[in-house]
Every structure is written in structure tokens, then in C-alpha cells.
Amino acid sequence: MSVDSIAIAYDCLFPYTTGGGERQYRAFADELVRRGRRVDYLTARQWDDPPPATGFRVLPVAGRLRLYDEAGVRRTTAALEYAWGLFRALLRNRRRYDAIIVSGLPVLNVFAARFALLGSRTRIVVDYLEVWRRAQWVEYTGRLTGTIAWALQRLAIAVTPIATCHSALSAERLQAEGLRSRPLVSPGLIDSVADVDFVPSSEVPPKVLYAGRHIPDKRVEVLPAAVAAAREHIPDLELVVLGKGPSTPEIESAAQGRDWIRMPGFVSDEQLGAYMGGAACLVNPSRREGYGLVVVEAAASGTPVVLVDDPGNAATELITPGENGYIAHSTSPEDLSSAILAAIRGGDALRARARGWYETAVHTRTIEKTVGRILEVLDGDRRHRAARPAATERNDA
Incomplete structure (x- = not known):
């Protein structure tokens, strides 16, 4: 029994925004579709009508967001607005998805998904692009806000059912910050379909x-x-x-x-x-x-x-x-x-x-292999969950 319907939750969508996370989650969606899964991408609106044409369904759960302030720091109000929109969307569709992949940045996404899907059979995978120590949060946003953000990160990690990350550094920090299970460390994030020509010599002057x-x-x-x-x-x-x-x-x-x-x-x-x-x-x-x-x-x-x-x-x-x-x-x-x-x-x-x-x-370090590992975990978990009632009936008999 496979996981057929999957949501991806991230507040940005490539190519409307062009950072590493945007490229990664767009590639996740494309690869899941290639493998025959139905995908909804839950994001904030970043386009004018009509919505973008993709192989998956793009669902705006929040309006246009101004993600960063003048200093390049992510705005708390934008994170709150997206998390609230994600919570409402998932609450209305508690039976729609077999699984959801939620970005752990901003960390409020984790709480939105956990509360909205509490008691449902939807499996939650939290993908941690980075894991920060308290000192990093304080340096990034100030002592008060940084300490609160760090505490929220620790709580989110503690309630994460399945965690994925993309480096040994992040895996080590996840466990140091309280993850209760072993994180799935991805093989890599290369989009292997990209065709880039090798340039044997650099330009002159260098x-x-x-x-x-x-x-x-x-x-x-x-x-x-x-x-x-x-x-x-x-x-x-x-x-x-x-x-x-x-x-x-x-x-x-x-x-x-x-x-x-x-x-x-x-x-x-x-x-x-x-x-x-x-x-x-x-x-x-x-x-x-x-x-x-x-x-x-x-x-x-x-x-x-x-x-x-x-x-x-x-x-x-x-x-x-x-x-x-x-x-x-x-x-x-x-x-x-x-x-x-x-x-x-x-x-x-x-x-x-x-x-x-x-x-x-x-x-060896591709998006395909990373998505494949995530699906192995989700499909195996679903087969295990589906077998449990039958096993109980046999024991009761």
C-alpha cells in the first residue's frame, strides 16, 4: 500500500522566488509527480492570475507576503500569516492527504500542521533545511525574539514524527535539540536532469x-x-x-x-x-x-x-x-x-x-534518491499501519 496523495508546505515557490529551499521543494513536487503521486503545493501567493501551470496543483493558503525586513531577517508577521493559512487549509482537508512534507523553516509551520492534523491518519514529515543553536537565533533576531524562536524550534523538533535533513551537521543538531527518533539524512539535492556543459578552461583574465x-x-x-x-x-x-x-x-x-x-x-x-x-x-x-x-x-x-x-x-x-x-x-x-x-x-x-x-x-546525491528514501519510509509506515487491525482481529479470534 503506497502513499498516493501528498502535500508539500512551504511559503515560497520556484521560480517566483529563487533560493535553495524553493528549488528543493519544487524539485520534490516534480519528482513525486513523476513517480505517480498526486501532489498539492501549499504556498503563499506570488503570482498574478492565472495561477502557474505545473504538473502538480498549486494552492495558495496565504496572500502575498513580505518575507524579509530591511536587514534581511525573516519577518515574524509573515511566518504567522502563512502558518495560520496552512492550519486552516489542512483543517478543512484533514482526510485529503496520506502524507505532508512540511518545511521546518519557519518553525511555526510544524505547529500548524501538527494541530490541524491531530488525530488524522496523515503522516507528517518535517524537512529541516537548517537547525540553529540558541546563539545563532539570538544573533539573528535579538535576545528576546531569538530565545523564543530557539525554544519554539526545540518544541517543534520534540513533536516531529519523521524528520529529514540534508547534512551530518543538521542531523547532529536535531538530536542535540531533542529529536526523539533518528533523522533521515538525504543523499543529496542534485537535480540530475539538469544538463550543464563542462567548461575545461576559465576565462582570461581570471x-x-x-x-x-x-x-x-x-x-x-x-x-x-x-x-x-x-x-x-x-x-x-x-x-x-x-x-x-x-x-x-x-x-x-x-x-x-x-x-x-x-x-x-x-x-x-x-x-x-x-x-x-x-x-x-x-x-x-x-x-x-x-x-x-x-x-x-x-x-x-x-x-x-x-x-x-x-x-x-x-x-x-x-x-x-x-x-x-x-x-x-x-x-x-x-x-x-x-x-x-x-x-x-x-x-x-x-x-x-x-x-x-x-x-x-x-x-548518488540526487533529488530522486532523496525522494525515494522519503517514500520508502512513508510507504513502509502505511503498510505497517494498515496491517495492525488485521493482526488484532487474528489475535482476538
């Missing part, structure tokens, strides 16, 4: 690339100083910073007077692919990542990646130094420039190894 949002946790403002230090050894080295966000003015200030820095802002997917393939290396100095899909995306082109070692950065689990990139000890210009130079000096041979890493990973 370019260091950053691609992503400009928020404090990404620490993009450290890149001009690091690349300036690297230019002492490679004088024609350039820096290209894609994206925008609350930290953009700080980055622009650090870039002032340096004509070897370009900041094109957000670009099309086609332009992003060209930048990614032509870069000598991609650098992401983020202090925290739940998975690090950018490592995979860069390696597909053969572009090595430089990350920074940090207790909250699970993306470093994807880096094998000297094979697909390097890990800097810190964001200091000396440490970061040293890793950048190692990646660039690796040349075509390093690019070939990075592509080789990707070609292995694309068969």
Missing part, C-alpha cells in the same frame, strides 16, 4: 565569482579585501559579485575605487550559467548553509569552489580539498586569498577533477 543574496550571514563584504590580497600574486584578477540585498551598500563601499570589481546585480539563468562556467573559482564566504547547492552547481561546469570553515556551514561537507575546491580557515584576507589562489592555480586539472566529482555525485 575572475572570482560570488552569486547569491547580499545578507549579513553571507559576509560578501569581505571579498574585495581578499581578492585584493590575491591580486598581489595574480595582478589581472577580477571580482564579479552577482545578486543584491540589504548588505549591498556595505559591499559597494568595500569595492569603491577598485575598477576590477563588477556588480551586475541579479542576472538571468543563462547569464548566471555563463558567469559560473567562465569563473576561475566561485567563492561563498557564508557563515551558515544547510546544504550548499552552489558547490554542486559550480562543479557541474568544472568551476572549483572556495568556502569558509564555520560551525554552521554544512556546505563544507561537500568539499574535498584539491578535488572540487578549498576551505579557508577564516574570512581574513590572508586566509581567504590563500584558498582563492590555490583554486586558481589548480588550473585545468582541478577543473577536470571538479567535473569528475560532479559526475559521480549526480548519480
Whole structure:
């Protein structure tokens, strides 16, 4: 007996918003449909009429949300509005779904699903993109709000029936924060249907690339100083910073007077692919990542990646130094420039190894395998639950 009807609950939908979580849950929905399951995607409205055409049903449970404040912090009011809409939608449809996959960020989603489906036969899977310690919450939102958010996270983890995550770091933190079962750690989040051409040599002059949002946790403002230090050894080295966000003015200030820095802002997917393939290396100095899909995306082109070692950065689990990139000890210009130079000096041979890493990973670290494992758990659990009444009848006889 299989789980046939599945809901996915997340407040964003790719391509209307384009972060890692959005891509992941959209890929989950597409893969579930490919496997013959009926899927409803419960999200907030991000489009004008008509609704988007997909292979699954998109159901807006909340209106348009302003997710982030001016500092790039998720707004509590937006999280409350979406959670309330999710609760009402699930309460009206308590018998509609065999299972639901709920994003654990924001954490209020977990409580909305648990309360709405209390006493129903719907199986709840909570997918934890990241798990934060108390200090991270306090730094992110302040002492009072951060402490409350951390306490809510602990409570949500304690009442999670089935937990999934995407790194050893998150699995360790889930159990440290009170998870009562063993989490399902996914093999990976690569969309293996993506067709990315290998670029055997980088462009001349060489370019260091950053691609992503400009928020404090990404620490993009450290890149001009690091690349300036690297230019002492490679004088024609350039820096290209894609994206925008609350930290953009700080980055622009650090870039002032340096004509070897370009900041094109957000670009099309086609332009992003060209930048990614032509870069000598991609650098992401983020202090925290739940998975690090950018490592995979860069390696597909053969572009090595430089990350920074940090207790909250699970993306470093994807880096094998000297094979697909390097890990800097810190964001200091000396440490970061040293890793950048190692990646660039690796040349075509390093690019070939990075592509080789990707070609292995694309068969072992995929969305397909992750969804398959989730379904194995759900289908097996449903068969077990369905068999219990029959077993009871035989014992009573």
C-alpha cells in the first residue's frame, strides 16, 4: 500500500522566488509527480492570475507576503500569516492527504500542521533545511525574539514524527535539540536532469565569482579585501559579485575605487550559467548553509569552489580539498586569498577533477534518491499501519 496523495508546505515557490529551499521543494513536487503521486503545493501567493501551470496543483493558503525586513531577517508577521493559512487549509482537508512534507523553516509551520492534523491518519514529515543553536537565533533576531524562536524550534523538533535533513551537521543538531527518533539524512539535492556543459578552461583574465543574496550571514563584504590580497600574486584578477540585498551598500563601499570589481546585480539563468562556467573559482564566504547547492552547481561546469570553515556551514561537507575546491580557515584576507589562489592555480586539472566529482555525485546525491528514501519510509509506515487491525482481529479470534 503506497502513499498516493501528498502535500508539500512551504511559503515560497520556484521560480517566483529563487533560493535553495524553493528549488528543493519544487524539485520534490516534480519528482513525486513523476513517480505517480498526486501532489498539492501549499504556498503563499506570488503570482498574478492565472495561477502557474505545473504538473502538480498549486494552492495558495496565504496572500502575498513580505518575507524579509530591511536587514534581511525573516519577518515574524509573515511566518504567522502563512502558518495560520496552512492550519486552516489542512483543517478543512484533514482526510485529503496520506502524507505532508512540511518545511521546518519557519518553525511555526510544524505547529500548524501538527494541530490541524491531530488525530488524522496523515503522516507528517518535517524537512529541516537548517537547525540553529540558541546563539545563532539570538544573533539573528535579538535576545528576546531569538530565545523564543530557539525554544519554539526545540518544541517543534520534540513533536516531529519523521524528520529529514540534508547534512551530518543538521542531523547532529536535531538530536542535540531533542529529536526523539533518528533523522533521515538525504543523499543529496542534485537535480540530475539538469544538463550543464563542462567548461575545461576559465576565462582570461581570471575572475572570482560570488552569486547569491547580499545578507549579513553571507559576509560578501569581505571579498574585495581578499581578492585584493590575491591580486598581489595574480595582478589581472577580477571580482564579479552577482545578486543584491540589504548588505549591498556595505559591499559597494568595500569595492569603491577598485575598477576590477563588477556588480551586475541579479542576472538571468543563462547569464548566471555563463558567469559560473567562465569563473576561475566561485567563492561563498557564508557563515551558515544547510546544504550548499552552489558547490554542486559550480562543479557541474568544472568551476572549483572556495568556502569558509564555520560551525554552521554544512556546505563544507561537500568539499574535498584539491578535488572540487578549498576551505579557508577564516574570512581574513590572508586566509581567504590563500584558498582563492590555490583554486586558481589548480588550473585545468582541478577543473577536470571538479567535473569528475560532479559526475559521480549526480548519480548518488540526487533529488530522486532523496525522494525515494522519503517514500520508502512513508510507504513502509502505511503498510505497517494498515496491517495492525488485521493482526488484532487474528489475535482476538
